[in-house]
Amino acid sequence: MSRLVMKFGGTSVASLSKMRSVTSKIQKEVENGNQVILVVSAMAGTTDELIGKVTQISPLYDAREYDVIVSSGENVSAGLIALLLQSMGINARSWQGWQIPMKTTDDHSNARIKEINIKNLQEKFFLGMQVAVIAGFQGISDNGRITTLGRGGSDTTAVALAAAFGAHRCDIYTDVDGVFTTDPKITPNAQKLERISYEEMLELASLGAKVLQTRSVELAMNYKVKLRVLNSFTNGSGTLVCDEEDIMEKSIVSGITFSRDEAKVTIVGIRDKPGMAGSVFHYLSQANINVDMIIQNISEDGLADVTFSCPTSQVNAARKSLEKGKADKAFNYAKLVEDKQVAKISIVGIGMRSHSGVAQTMFKTLGEENINIKVISTSEIKISVLVDGKYLELAVQALHEAFELGRALA
């Protein structure tokens, strides 16, 4: 008998008929003698509708009440799935965050899991429960208030339960067949990956591939949880997210990801002296600006240009915080130049560690397509570039070709 965590996202439980079609997958695992911990999201659309109501009341809402409201969607799915499983003769019951309890910090709407008490669940499994249906995304603070884990938080619920129970596998069911070399909508010959390392998945998740919540990948990496990403509505093997050592053939580049939600801001003519950058980014961080890439050009007369990228929605807040810094005389600059028509394209692969020439191939490929690179940033297993938004598709297709991602796995 194995212990298995299965997680179904919002599109997998979007309606009773979709729920019915996914329960056969659960039934199969139960018939194989597995104890199943099932984590469910809210029915697709529910959470957005609830958030819409909250923000209609006030853009500055109390995150504690936000959590009360948005967590209700998962409670409904958990109850409905439990009833469906019962109607198939499976011993199932629903659990809410506070019932487990799933203890979290009190950072409402973005809480982190502190501790999972598995005694209650274990006892019920011992007494014959076959499936514990867990409302994902939610927990309880030390004050006894409901918390939520941030968008996509059900992935983290699933991985945390898999770690706490020492589950043999954590299967994340979604509406795609697995993790792809890039988005098949842009590059039709994108290939599904059989395996990908935690590190690569982490980069892909943080760079905008929406298949898994970043924190869930971190957690899986830390606790060595074997994570599988599968399609709820087909029977493929999905993608296994695992330790680097479990991947025999390491690709130099595993995937190409991109994000349109990027803007570039250039601070023109700022005096270049020690502490200037610290001061600029202090103001941006005070305003909670999510600065991603940074470059600095130094000119001859002691004035520099600093360029950074951030989510498009934060450009206005960024400008205000910089204007405040100027007004406070923390720094001075000639002007701000904003560019919202940019896209970030990243190539990710653990093979980069041992192979040189990857950056060169990337830049050469983009150059051959006459795509100008505006900003570059790199990590050990990733290279990201900012380009004109209109070149996004072309750049992704060209890079997919250049790194032979379509052919390699065909």
Added chain:
Amino acid sequence: MSRLVMKFGGTSVASLSKMRSVTSKIQKEVENGNQVILVVSAMAGTTDELIGKVTQISPLYDAREYDVIVSSGENVSAGLIALLLQSMGINARSWQGWQIPMKTTDDHSNARIKEINIKNLQEKFFLGMQVAVIAGFQGISDNGRITTLGRGGSDTTAVALAAAFGAHRCDIYTDVDGVFTTDPKITPNAQKLERISYEEMLELASLGAKVLQTRSVELAMNYKVKLRVLNSFTNGSGTLVCDEEDIMEKSIVSGITFSRDEAKVTIVGIRDKPGMAGSVFHYLSQANINVDMIIQNISEDGLADVTFSCPTSQVNAARKSLEKGKADKAFNYAKLVEDKQVAKISIVGIGMRSHSGVAQTMFKTLGEENINIKVISTSEIKISVLVDGKYLELAVQALHEAFELGRALA
């Protein structure tokens, strides 16, 4: 400083704009220095939609999961109202049944309140909370599972909290101006009552007037909670439900109520011997038939006809249980005659205790309209009759006139 319980039903919180319009009533009470315990229902339609999903899965559902699912609607309203109050500068927070905790029996979907621990709420009021927004209709069992109190259960939540806190008043806000002498849709000159006794309200509620859940009236009577029924969207004084002694002028008849959801079943030619009725009603009760009125006609040859009424939806189940009794040879009968086209009309008034001739006036009035009475039943303060369904409006109008209910309060 007073302590006040206010309860808003589903139509009062049906949308954000309706919620906004009711919050002014709450604000007024807060500005008067009251500590407010606010009980809210789910937004109108939500609970029915959730029940629809449950019954689609299986007509024989697990009531524990039913409770998980249907209780979610109240959680959403409580959170939204708390946010709205906060946006008006009021110190408010939401509470779910398990957070209070509101301890109930484990009779899921129809649980009864056992105990309310008011320590948590008291502490928060002490620390400055002005409004506790309570998700109505729900509680927690000794097993730590979510329970619900049956349809209309938020009324009972409100009265129970008023009793536990020794609140000065419990105001039930709804979409009507108060309790009427009869349904104004049928008798346009129906009058709103200023006051009505607990006993009368209890009869009216159990006879089908949907303004208050029956159990909430029982609870109010037992704990002497002053209950007011008011309209959320107007500024009337509503109806005060109170002790008989607080009503100066007792009407002989306070109200006329009716129900179309009645059917009449006659068991024709049943052998009349001791224990026969006991045996018949044993079978009906085993099948959970809600038998209301009963009459028996004894014929000369030792055979009797037994007639009873029950909700229309239970007629089929009643017939099956009687056929089973016959098959079991528990009793015998010639045939069953069903009549689903009947209506029950009841007059209620504490004055009946001290006035004779009320029944006579009722029967004479119906006779003058050529309305045949099929079954009669009485209690100390109520007379109910079963008549042909098509005469319902005529009977109610004639009785309203005969007992001068329109004029008396004009």
